[in-house]
Amino acid sequence: MTRLLVALIAGVLALVEVSVAAGSASAVLPLALIACWGVLRGVDEVVLAAPTVALALGVTSEERVGWFLLALIPLLIALVLVERGRQRGRSAAVGAAVAGGGSLAYGIVLLLAAGQPRALPAAAPALLAVSSVTALLSALGVLLLWRWRAQTHTRGLFA
Amino acid sequence: MVRTRNAAWLVVLLVAALGALVLSPLRFAGDLEARLGAAIAPVMASLHRAARPASDVLLHAGQLSALTEENAALRDRVAQLESEAATLREGRTAEEQARALRSAVGDATYLEASVTVLDPSPGRRGLLIDRGSAHGVVAGQAVLGPGAALIGVVAEVQPTAARVRLLDDPRSAIAVALQQSKTPGVLAAGPEGLHLDFVPTGSAVAIGDLVLTSPIGGQLPAGLLVGRVQAVEARPEALFTAVRVEPYGDASRLLRVLIVTSVQGSAP
Numbered sequence: 001m002t003r004l005l006v007a008l009i010a011g012v013l014a015l016v017e018v019s020v021a022a023g024s025a026s027a028v029l030p031l032a033l034i035a036c037w038g039v040l041r042g043v044d045e046v047v048l049a050a051p052t053v054a055l056a057l058g059v060t061s062e063e064r065v066g067w068f069l070l071a072l073i074p075l076l077i078a079l080v081l082v083e084r085g086r087q088r089g090r091s092a093a094v095g096a097a098v099a100g101g102g103s104l105a106y107g108i109v110l111l112l113a114a115g116q117p118r119a120l121p122a123a124a125p126a127l128l129a130v131s132s133v134t135a136l137l138s139a140l141g142v143l144l145l146w147r148w149r150a151q152t153h154t155r156g157l158f159a
Numbered sequence: 160m161v162r163t164r165n166a167a168w169l170v171v172l173l174v175a176a177l178g179a180l181v182l183s184p185l186r187f188a189g190d191l192e193a194r195l196g197a198a199i200a201p202v203m204a205s206l207h208r209a210a211r212p213a214s215d216v217l218l219h220a221g222q223l224s225a226l227t228e229e230n231a232a233l234r235d236r237v238a239q240l241e242s243e244a245a246t247l248r249e250g251r252t253a254e255e256q257a258r259a260l261r262s263a264v265g266d267a268t269y270l271e272a273s274v275t276v277l278d279p280s281p282g283r284r285g286l287l288i289d290r291g292s293a294h295g296v297v298a299g300q301a302v303l304g305p306g307a308a309l310i311g312v313v314a315e316v317q318p319t320a321a322r323v324r325l326l327d328d329p330r331s332a333i334a335v336a337l338q339q340s341k342t343p344g345v346l347a348a349g350p351e352g353l354h355l356d357f358v359p360t361g362s363a364v365a366i367g368d369l370v371l372t373s374p375i376g377g378q379l380p381a382g383l384l385v386g387r388v389q390a391v392e393a394r395p396e397a398l399f400t401a402v403r404v405e406p407y408g409d410a411s412r413l414l415r416v417l418i419v420t421s422v423q424g425s426a427p
């Protein structure tokens with residue numbers, strides 16, 4: 001249930017961002033949500049969100065859905081590798097790092113998918129700016145949603 | 160246990176991504192993506208329209224000084240163009256330009272379309288518009304933006320939507336010619352912006368020359384305004400001259416575009 005809810009919210013966020021802020025941001029909101037919820041609840045609660053976001057972005061782009069999903073994999077790998085902290089501040093920092101790195105990897109993979117490796121140096125400032133915003137939003141998300149973090153005695157948000 | 164399950168999820172997603180990529184060249188997969196895109200296009204168009212006033216303020220609030228400078232530069236440019244236009248009116252070039260514009264604008268049939276979304280991929284430059292094959296749109300038609308300047312070409316068509324590949328997309332290549340010297344070239348996009356390929360060294364190219372579409376290749380009607388030459392770098396040892404082009408159409412804030420559906424006497 002939680003997985004579906006997170007996937008739905010992430011998909012809607014992706015569509016809203018593409019509709020409202022296309023050209024100036026790059027999947028900041030869904031990536032921040034996946035990162036912060038993954039840090040709080042574990043990667044298994046965001047596994048459906050990744051393909052949903054990839055589908056929402058892929059059908060509006062000339063790039064294929066598969067590339068968007070592939071671009072989101074580094075973020076999920078980072079979520080698997082990090083340990084969920086017991087302290088609020090530490091978790092926020094972890095969320096920011098995961099979101100920033102994941103967002104950077106997302107942009108790089110999609111630039112490479114478009115056959116533009118030579119464009120990477122020119123696009124680096126924009127990618128870093130987008131990653132910073134994603135990291136900041138993810139850290140804020142962790143702080144705001146801290147009360148819903150995974151704890152040993154609960155199995156799911158709706159359990 | 161948890162780590163094994165997470166690793167399994169990652170493997171599943173990785174296989175799904177690779178599977179989607181392997182299947183994507185197949186016709187049904189591309190059609191499915193395009194149809195899904197066309198299905199959600201109206202929702203996104205509504206979101207876009209509803210949120211545009213607020214998003215404009217939020218997204219451009221930090222650019223006020225840059226916009227002020229841009230405004231001043233544009234005022235200078237308008238004054239310069241007005242002066243140039245007055246000079247051109249007196250000369251033969253003006254006659255040619257007027258004839259080119261008449262043939263491109265006067266005899267053409269247009270279709271108006273709304274921009275639904277800009278391509279979200281950082282490596283692509285494209286638009287989704289709300290007109291498709293049901294309205295007479297076919298792949299290869301020219302798409303015009305502000306000032307009737309060419310901004311791109313229709314790349315894919317669905318019954319009620321179409322995808323426009325903008326001039327600055329890395330896969331875009333348009334046959335063009337310089338208005339004054341008739342020097343032909345291919346307009347392509349690179350990391351530094353638009354440039355002309357295959358302009359032989361020694362060709363007559365000057366900064367400010369107008370770049371128009373060329374009938375060579377039969378892809379687009381001739382004489383559509385594309386941009387102007389921004390910089391020229393001719394090296395004697397090189398086969399081709401490096402020519403940078405400043406486009407006239409800015410697609411980043413577009414709401415409406417015109418699709419050239421037919422041109423009298425030439426194929427669109």
